[in-house]
Amino acid sequence: xxxxxxxxxxxxxxxxxxxxxxxxxxxxxxxxxxxxxxxxxxxxxxxxxxxxxxxxxxxxxxxxxxxxxxxxxxxxxxxxxxxxxxxxxxxxxxxxxxxxxxxxxxxxxxxxxxxxxxxxxxxxxxxxxxxxxxxxxxxxxxxxxxxxxxxxxxxxxxxxxxxxxxxxxxxxxxxxxxxxxxxxxxxxxxxxxxxxxxxxxxxxxxxxxxxxxxxxxxxxxxxxxxxxxxxxxxxxxxxxxxxxxxxxxxxxxxxxxxxxxxxxxxxxxxxxxxxxxxxxxxxxxxxxxxxxxxxxxxxxxxxxxxxxxxxxxxxxxxxxxxxxxxxxxxxxxxxxxxxxxxxxxxxxxxxxxxxxxxxxxxxxxxxxxxxxxxxxxxxxxxxxxxxxxxxxxxxxxxxxxxxxxxxxxxxxxxxxxxxxxxxxxxxxxxxxxxxxxxxxxxxxxxxxxxxxxxxxxxxxxxxxxxxxxxxxxxxxxxxxxxxxxxxxxxxxxxxxxxxxxxxxxxxxxxxxxxxxxxxxxxxxxxxxxxxxxxxxxxxxxxxxxxxxxxxxxxxxxxxxxxxxxxxxxxxxxxxx
Numbered sequence: 001x002x003x004x005x006x007x008x009x010x011x012x013x014x015x016x017x018x019x020x021x022x023x024x025x026x027x028x029x030x031x032x033x034x035x036x037x038x039x040x041x042x043x044x045x046x047x048x049x050x051x052x053x054x055x056x057x058x059x060x061x062x063x064x065x066x067x068x069x070x071x072x073x074x075x076x077x078x079x080x081x082x083x084x085x086x087x088x089x090x091x092x093x094x095x096x097x098x099x100x101x102x103x104x105x106x107x108x109x110x111x112x113x114x115x116x117x118x119x120x121x122x123x124x125x126x127x128x129x130x131x132x133x134x135x136x137x138x139x140x141x142x143x144x145x146x147x148x149x150x151x152x153x154x155x156x157x158x159x160x161x162x163x164x165x166x167x168x169x170x171x172x173x174x175x176x177x178x179x180x181x182x183x184x185x186x187x188x189x190x191x192x193x194x195x196x197x198x199x200x201x202x203x204x205x206x207x208x209x210x211x212x213x214x215x216x217x218x219x220x221x222x223x224x225x226x227x228x229x230x231x232x233x234x235x236x237x238x239x240x241x242x243x244x245x246x247x248x249x250x251x252x253x254x255x256x257x258x259x260x261x262x263x264x265x266x267x268x269x270x271x272x273x274x275x276x277x278x279x280x281x282x283x284x285x286x287x288x289x290x291x292x293x294x295x296x297x298x299x300x301x302x303x304x305x306x307x308x309x310x311x312x313x314x315x316x317x318x319x320x321x322x323x324x325x326x327x328x329x330x331x332x333x334x335x336x337x338x339x340x341x342x343x344x345x346x347x348x349x350x351x352x353x354x355x356x357x358x359x360x361x362x363x364x365x366x367x368x369x370x371x372x373x374x375x376x377x378x379x380x381x382x383x384x385x386x387x388x389x390x391x392x393x394x395x396x397x398x399x400x401x402x403x404x405x406x407x408x409x410x411x412x413x414x415x416x417x418x419x420x421x422x423x424x425x426x427x428x429x430x431x432x433x434x435x436x437x438x439x440x441x442x443x444x445x446x447x448x449x450x451x452x453x454x455x456x457x458x459x460x461x462x463x464x465x466x467x468x469x470x471x472x473x474x475x476x477x478x479x480x481x482x483x484x485x486x487x488x489x490x491x492x493x494x495x496x497x498x499x500x501x502x503x504x505x506x507x508x509x510x511x512x513x514x515x516x517x518x519x520x521x522x523x524x525x526x527x528x529x530x531x532x533x534x535x536x537x538x539x540x541x542x543x544x545x546x547x548x549x550x551x552x553x554x555x556x557x558x559x560x561x562x563x564x565x566x567x568x569x570x571x572x573x574x575x576x
Contacts, residue, residue, distance in 0.1 A: 004123060004303040007088050011080045015131065018076040022135045025069020028062040030143040033277035035059050037151065040270030070136070077131035085124040092116055092306060100315035101380040102339075107309065110193030111186075115309060118188055119302035126299025133292045140285035148278040151271055154261065155254050159279065162250035166243050170290055173239045177297035180232035185305060187228045191221040236294045243290055247283045254279060316382060322394035329356040329517045330377070330487065335386035337376055345384070346372050347540040352533060359518040361528025363561065364537035370521045371412055372540075374491050377519070379403060390487070408485030410476045410493035412521070416464030421449060421475060422456040424464075431482045439482040442508040444501050445474035469496035477505070481513070488513065491521040502527055525562040534558070 008015070039055045096104075096112050104112070149156040198205065198214050205214050258272045335350045347369040354360050362370045376383050379395050388395050395403060416424050425436050436456070440446050448471050452458040464472045473496050480488060488509070494502045506527070509518060522528050529548040536544030536551060536558045544555030551558040 004088065004306060007084045007091075008080070008127070011084065014076060015080055018073045018080070018131060019135050021069045021076070022073035022132075023139060025066045025073065026136050026139040027143070028066035028069065029140065029281070030147055031062050032059055032066075033274040033281070034147055034151070035062070036277070037268075037270040037274030040273065041268040073135075074132050077128055080131060081124050081128035084127055085120055088123060088306070089116065089120045092120065092309060095310055095312070099309075099312065101375065103312055103315050105339075108189065108193065110196055111189040112309070113196070114185065114189045114192050115302075115305050119185060119305050122295075122298045122302035123306065126295050126303075129292055129295045133288045137285045137288040137292065140281050141289070144278045144282040144285065148275050148282075151278075152258075152261075152267060152275050155257055155275055158253045158257055159250050159282070162246050165246045166286055169239055169242045169246070170286075170293055173236060173293075177232060177236045177294065179301075180228070180235060181298045181301035182304065184225065184228040184232055185301060187221070187225045191218070191225055194218050194221045236297065239290045239293075240287065243286055244283075247279075247286060251276075251279055251283070316379060316396075316400070318399060319394070319396040321397040323397075324389065324392050326389065326392045327355060328353040328389075329358075329391060330354040330360075330519075331387075331389040331392075332373070332377075333387045333389070335373075335376060335383045335388060337372060337381065337383050337385075339381075345540060347376075347537075350386070350535075350542055352535055352545060354517050354519075354533065356517055357515050358532040359520065359528075359530075361531035361534045362519065362521045362537065363523070363525065363528055363534065363558070368537040369540040370537060371491055374409075374411075374489055374519065374521060377487075377489070378407060378409065406486040407489060408480035408483060408487070408516075409489045410473070410480045410491060412492045414476045414493075416460050416467070416472060416475060418460060418462045420454075420457050420459050424460060424475060425456075425479045425482050427479055427482075429483055435482055435484070436478075438512070439478040442481055442505075442512050443474045443478035444497075444505050444508065445471070445478050448474070470498070470501070473497060474501075484513070485516060488516050488518045489521075490518070492523060494527055495523060499526060506530065525558075525565050529562070 035055055035058060039052065039059075043051050043055055093116060096116065099107070145156065145160070148159065194217050198218065205211060254275065258267070258275065261267045262269060262272060331353045332350050336345050336348045338345045350369075350373060352360060362373060364370055372381075375381055377388060377395070379388075379398075379400070382396065390398070390403075390406065422436060425431075425439060440449060440456070449456060449458070460466060464475065467475065473493055477490070477493055480490070494505065497505065502524075503526075509516075510530075518531075520528050520531060525548075528534055532547070534544070534546065534548060534551055535542060536555050538557060544551045544558050546554065548562075552562060553559075
């Protein structure tokens with residue numbers, strides 16, 4: 001909570017100025033009943049029209065000042081809430097961007113989206129309301145009690161007897177409300193996750209006729225939110241009827257006591273009228289405070305969730321530089337890793353070494369740890385055991401920006417954005433037009449791109465849904481090649497390409513990227529058979545390492561995969 005309120009510091013001067021304006025306007029509101037009482041009890045009996053008009057004009061001036069002050073202060077409060085939430089949302093987005101993959105997995109994408117949207121909105125509402133009602137309501141409450149006590153102390157004591165019940169009600173209900181709103185936001189996280197999964201897999205859902213099943217999933221998540229929100233709202237809503245009960249009971253007692261005092265000649269009708277007006281002001285102030293506590297409860301729950309992300313410690317810390325002279329560009333030295341501590345390792349004791357310009361092919365069954373090796377090399381995760389080096393430097397001692405600039409990557413499930421093909425390839429980098437054209441040519445994307453009427457200015461739909469699978473992969477490969485990276489990683493990026501295009505792609509890489517170290521994760525043996533080194537994995541362990549010819553002779557699982565996909569050696573030659 002403190003973390004979020006630190007974002008208000010730059011606006012303290014503006015908030016103080018707003019408080020002064022709000023205070024002035026509220027004081028004017030408090031003076032109106034007193035002036036009315038004085039007008040009825042003192043001025044009207046004199047029948048002096050000039051004085052009556054003067055005090056009437058004074059009430060009008062107070063009303064205008066009160067209205068103007070509240071409007072100006074509320075506009076200033078809205079701007080403070082807007083600017084604070086904007087900075088908070090920006091910093092939260094940046095922090096999310098720098099979370100490690102392990103931390104992102106722990107929070108979940110759905111929860112992070114919810115914190116960035118609905119939770120920041122709750123903070124916006126809380127900050128705005130605290131400025132609008134947090135100043136006005138207490139002043140009206142305390143000022144109303146003070147003015148009524150000044151005018152009629154006996155009746156004020158009747159009112160004060162009720163206020164402790166009101167205060168206990170507001171405090172106890174707000175204490176119960178904060179945990180409930182936390183649970184509500186967690187339910188929103190679950191619904192966001194269902195919506196994300198549904199929107200991402202809409203084609204599969206329709207193809208398998210699972211629309212009704214997904215509707216039931218959404219219905220369950222939605223009903224969970226309704227249940228949590230109803231419980232929280234009913235709990236918080238109980239305060240209003242209870243407050244009305246206590247305050248109206250006090251009002252009834254005040255009217256009865258006031259009638260007896262007027263009848264006994266101990267007070268004036270104008271005083272009773274002003275007192276009842278102050279009582280109404282106090283009632284509205286208490287209701288406003290109750291509403292403020294409701295929003296504060298929601299805002300506090302959201303602030304806690306946001307602070308959890310902002311306070312998350314750096315996971316992938318930059319260690320002291322560790323360099324060892326070596327002839328190898330990329331080196332894995334007995335690397336082991338598990339996504340969850342205490343569970344079985346996903347990859348175990350992996351070692352290989354690549355000189356600059358060499359190519360490594362990684363092959364194995366689904367789930368054997370191929371993509372995990374890529375994630376460790378890019379340092380999305382830190383290895384539990386062993387060392388990974390690039391040019392002799394331990395990657396844990398290389399700054400993230402410096403490390404990631406070395407790579408050109410096509411992930412297994414990569415993303416294209418709703419922009420032109422050119423911008424998807426450039427991707428905000430300083431890449432020349434010539435570099436883009438060369439990358440398109442090398443990625444074998446030129447034939448289909450230049451058949452489009454707009455060419456590279458052709459605008460893609462979200463996730464590139466207006467391209468075929470092979471076309472998307474070629475655009476993604478062009479993006480990876482555009483900056484001419486030191487290390488090129490192709491994680492199952494040619495699965496949608498035909499054999500001829502795949503072969504042409506490998507030939508173009510060999511010709512134009514001779515100094516680029518390449519790692520190819522593949523399901524097809526033909527995609528990696530000409531690699532300088534091939535790593536065969538099974539259940540996260542290395543069961544074969546060498547050239548295609550060496551593995552065909554020494555690694556039976558690799559030999560079986562190769563023969564089942566390509567046939568004998570003669571057929572392999574014909575495919576190439």
